[in-house]
Amino acid sequence: MMENPLSDMNSDGKPVPLTTLLPGEKAKIVALGRSIRGQHHFRTMGLMEGKIVEIIATQPARGPLVINVEGTQIAIGWGIARHILIQKI
Amino acid sequence: MKKISLMGCPNVGKSVVFSRLTGVSVISSNYPGTTVDFTKGTTAIGGEKFELIDVPGTYSLAPTSKAEEVAQTMLQEGDIVIDVIDSTHLERNLYLTLEILGRKKPTIVALNLWDETKHVGIDIDVDKLEKLLDVPIVPTCAITGEGIKELASKLRDARQSKAIEPMSEEERWLKVGEIVSEVQVVHHRHHTIWERIADTTVKPITGIPIAILVILLTFLFIIVIGNLIIEYLMDPIFYNYYGPWVVGVVNSFSPDGLLHDILIGKSTIESLDFTQSLGLLTTGLYVPFSMVLPFVITFYFMLSLLEDVGYLPRLAVLVDTGLHKLGLHGSAIVPTILGFGCNVPGTLATRILETEKQRFIAVTLMAIAVPCMAQSAMIFGILGRYGMKWIFIVYCTLLMLYIFIGLLLKKIVRGESPELLLEVPPYRKPDPSTLLKKTWSKAYGFLAEAVPFVILGVFIVNLLYVSGVIGVLSTVFSPVLTTLLGLPEGAIVALIMGILRKDVAIGMLLPLGMSPQQLTIACIILTTYFPCIATFFVLLHELGIRDMLKAAGLMITVSLTVGIIMRLILIGI
Ligand SMILES: Nc1nc2c(ncn2[C@@H]2O[C@H](COP(=O)(O)OP(=O)(O)O)[C@@H](O)[C@H]2O)c(=O)[nH]1
Ligand SMILES: [Mg+2]
Numbered sequence: 001m002m003e004n005p006l007s008d009m010n011s012d013g014k015p016v017p018l019t020t021l022l023p024g025e026k027a028k029i030v031a032l033g034r035s036i037r038g039q040h041h042f043r044t045m046g047l048m049e050g051k052i053v054e055i056i057a058t059q060p061a062r063g064p065l066v067i068n069v070e071g072t073q074i075a076i077g078w079g080i081a082r083h084i085l086i087q088k089i
Numbered sequence: 090m091k092k093i094s095l096m097g098c099p100n101v102g103k104s105v106v107f108s109r110l111t112g113v114s115v116i117s118s119n120y121p122g123t124t125v126d127f128t129k130g131t132t133a134i135g136g137e138k139f140e141l142i143d144v145p146g147t148y149s150l151a152p153t154s155k156a157e158e159v160a161q162t163m164l165q166e167g168d169i170v171i172d173v174i175d176s177t178h179l180e181r182n183l184y185l186t187l188e189i190l191g192r193k194k195p196t197i198v199a200l201n202l203w204d205e206t207k208h209v210g211i212d213i214d215v216d217k218l219e220k221l222l223d224v225p226i227v228p229t230c231a232i233t234g235e236g237i238k239e240l241a242s243k244l245r246d247a248r249q250s251k252a253i254e255p256m257s258e259e260e261r262w263l264k265v266g267e268i269v270s271e272v273q274v275v276h277h278r279h280h281t282i283w284e285r286i287a288d289t290t291v292k293p294i295t296g297i298p299i300a301i302l303v304i305l306l307t308f309l310f311i312i313v314i315g316n317l318i319i320e321y322l323m324d325p326i327f328y329n330y331y332g333p334w335v336v337g338v339v340n341s342f343s344p345d346g347l348l349h350d351i352l353i354g355k356s357t358i359e360s361l362d363f364t365q366s367l368g369l370l371t372t373g374l375y376v377p378f379s380m381v382l383p384f385v386i387t388f389y390f391m392l393s394l395l396e397d398v399g400y401l402p403r404l405a406v407l408v409d410t411g412l413h414k415l416g417l418h419g420s421a422i423v424p425t426i427l428g429f430g431c432n433v434p435g436t437l438a439t440r441i442l443e444t445e446k447q448r449f450i451a452v453t454l455m456a457i458a459v460p461c462m463a464q465s466a467m468i469f470g471i472l473g474r475y476g477m478k479w480i481f482i483v484y485c486t487l488l489m490l491y492i493f494i495g496l497l498l499k500k501i502v503r504g505e506s507p508e509l510l511l512e513v514p515p516y517r518k519p520d521p522s523t524l525l526k527k528t529w530s531k532a533y534g535f536l537a538e539a540v541p542f543v544i545l546g547v548f549i550v551n552l553l554y555v556s557g558v559i560g561v562l563s564t565v566f567s568p569v570l571t572t573l574l575g576l577p578e579g580a581i582v583a584l585i586m587g588i589l590r591k592d593v594a595i596g597m598l599l600p601l602g603m604s605p606q607q608l609t610i611a612c613i614i615l616t617t618y619f620p621c622i623a624t625f626f627v628l629l630h631e632l633g634i635r636d637m638l639k640a641a642g643l644m645i646t647v648s649l650t651v652g653i654i655m656r657l658i659l660i661g662i
Contacts, residue, residue, distance in 0.1 A: 059406065063406075073514075
């Protein structure tokens with residue numbers, strides 16, 4: 001299979017939205033974006049800059065993602081995930 | 090009496106610790122936000138009596154939500170704080186801990202879920218943590234009770250931390266990071282087979298079939314086991330023992346007349362009649378105990394099981410996209426399922442939704458299209474004898490109403506429908522004794538609430554008949570009932586009763602000699618037209634008078650419209 005040219009570009013540091021990650025892939029969080037309850041709310045769920053996220057599952061039609069951050073699973077709407085920036089590793 | 094407040098993040102096991110310390114069982118469940126209001130209890134430790142308060146879980150003391158405001162006040166009022174921590178999520182739990190310690194109340198920390206740390210490969214240096222925080226720390230496993238004694242005995246050592254000062258949010262997160270890196274070692278671990286299996290329940294390809302299976306099995310369990318309880322336990326008790334006895338007793342002091350009829354209706358020892366006699370001691374007890382209770386028990390058993398295992402958040406993920414079309418999001422599935430038990434807790438649980446718009450939609454849809462278990466049991470009881478087809482028609486109609494009204498409300502209600510953000514807790518093995526206790530406390534709650542109201546309802550019906558009021562009302566409402574809806578005019582008694590209790594109301598349809606078509610229409614109307622009085626007051630409290638009026642207007646309109654449509658489909662003109 002051909003390497004995804006995009007993933008190559010991302011590995012040297014350019015942050016991309018969390019929604020570009022595929023199930024099974026891992027990445028580092030670089031920015032949290034906004035939630036209606038504020039960034040503090042993300043942090044209390046264990047979602048913090050510098051942490052490694054993995055996508056467990058995605059739903060069709062821009063449904064929520066289920067991610068794993070250091071052992072905690074979080075379901076997160078597509079619209080929120082879009083504003084969370086990550087760096088693929 | 091000194092006050093102890095039990096504080097901590099949501100879902101860390103506070104309620105279980107509370108039960109352990111007080112012996113009072115409170116509802117614990119495996120999804121965040123179970124404890125909406127606080128619970129109080131007393132406990133004796135070392136000869137001294139304490140008042141213990143189960144404070145709603147919060148991630149922080151910054152008052153941005155109702156739960157946090159409550160937590161603030163409780164903290165200030167308490168003399169001692171027991172801070173319960175989920176040891177498997179030290180980092181985020183410590184944020185609240187540092188905030189609490191900054192308030193300088195005597196504090197002791199319970200490192201709960203200690204058993205789980207081994208499973209997930211986390212090592213915590215308790216002694217070091219104790220030094221860094223400068224308060225006593227006790228590892229506990231609340232569900233088995235390990236460490237709870239030590240926690241109680243160390244309560245007198247609870248002290249103000251000298252190590253932790255008040256600080257800013259930024260500083261606090263930094264400090265948390267520092268502490269965690271010093272006391273915690275996480276062993277790298279590969280996903281276990283169980284985790285992989287667990288993950289299949291949130292992947293759409295496997296998750297959706299599993300969800301359908303889970304829901305079907307749940308239904309099947311409730312119906313089959315419920316019916317077995319009726320057939321082999323409740324009915325024999327009522328028909329072989331209780332019935333002959335109560336008729337004998339009543340006959341001995343009042344062989345006929347008004348009192349006799351109000352107490353046991355037209356029942357005789359030879360022909361016991363529990364469903365249609367409308368006696369306080371016959372129908373009034375048979376309906377709640379034999380027709381409804383068995384299903385209430387089986388329903389709450391399954392609900393508690395799904396809650397404790399941790400399945401509901403997964404279901405929320407799978408239905409999220411669908412519920413977005415109705416202006417809701419996945420989390421709304423939890424209050425909806427609770428609503429199938431009873432609309433009162435269902436309505437209260439909509440507080441987990443973020444915006445007014447979502448809450449209005451969730452609450453209105455529930456009031457219109459989600460029948461409570463008591464009502465469902467009666468629908469099954471009276472329609473089941475004509476075949477599953479009719480039951481199917483009732484529930485399909487309700488489902489369609491749920492969807493159509495949801496689509497409509499999403500368009501016309503102003504406000505925001507934010508996206509899902511929900512922690513998915515790990516699956517946990519349910520504890521059988523907690524499960525049974527929970528089921529029992531819900532069933533008991535049902536009986537305590539239902540029996541007096543059912544008896545009152547049956548009594549009022551008797552009064553209405555005896556006084557002739559029914560005759561008058563029947564004539565007044567006859568045009569709507571017979572001409573528009575194709576029902577007998579006597580059905581007005583059910584509509585009046587439905588305002589008090591829906592189960593009794595559906596029971597009132599039986600003596601009217603209606604066809605299955607008419608019964609189906611009547612069941613749909615009784616579900617949709619107005620909530621029972623208990624739900625009404627909760628709605629009023631939660632929505633405020635203006636939104637309540639809007640919702641009520643919608644209910645009556647929908648009910649009448651769908652009633653007429655069903656009449657045209659099922660009976661014709
Ligand atoms: N394995 C394990 N599970 C626990 C422990 N304490 C509580 N639980 C479970 O954790 C879940 C949340 O408990 P609950 O008391 O409702 O948490 P609260 O929201 O803090 O009141 C329930 O499913 C409990 O059975 C524990 O020490 N070990
Ligand atoms: Mg609780």
